Amino acid sequence: MIRKTILVLAMFTFIASLSNLAMTDWKYYSDLPTSPDEKQGWTEVVLVNHGAERYASEGEINHLLFVKKRTTILCAISLLAIAFLAPRYYEYWVTGERRKPVRDNNDD
Numbered sequence: 001m002i003r004k005t006i007l008v009l010a011m012f013t014f015i016a017s018l019s020n021l022a023m024t025d026w027k028y029y030s031d032l033p034t035s036p037d038e039k040q041g042w043t044e045v046v047l048v049n050h051g052a053e054r055y056a057s058e059g060e061i062n063h064l065l066f067v068k069k070r071t072t073i074l075c076a077i078s079l080l081a082i083a084f085l086a087p088r089y090y091e092y093w094v095t096g097e098r099r100k101p102v103r104d105n106n107d108d
Contacts, residue, residue, distance in 0.1 A: 010081035017074040024067045
């Protein structure tokens with residue numbers, strides 16, 4: 001039961017981390033200006049959404065880098081957990097039947 005719980009949590013963590021990164025990237029793409037604005041402090045260039053240039057403050061760039069690092073670490077850990085635990089339950093999820101052990105009943 002604990003393995004199934006870990007597997008579900010790993011899948012949820014993977015999806016939530018990628019969603020968080022995508023939403024942060026999209027927010028920066030849609031909200032930040034395409035030209036520098038000294039009054040608002042948006043003077044640093046940041047690349048978001050597949051290379052689109054936006055101008056951001058130092059704090060916003062640090063936040064984006066933190067989100068990217070955290071997402072990379074969480075996704076790597078989640079994928080490792082999924083890779084080790086999913087094959088055990090894959091057949092059960094697909095067929096709904098548990099694999100029965102194969103026994104050799106030869107009386108030789």
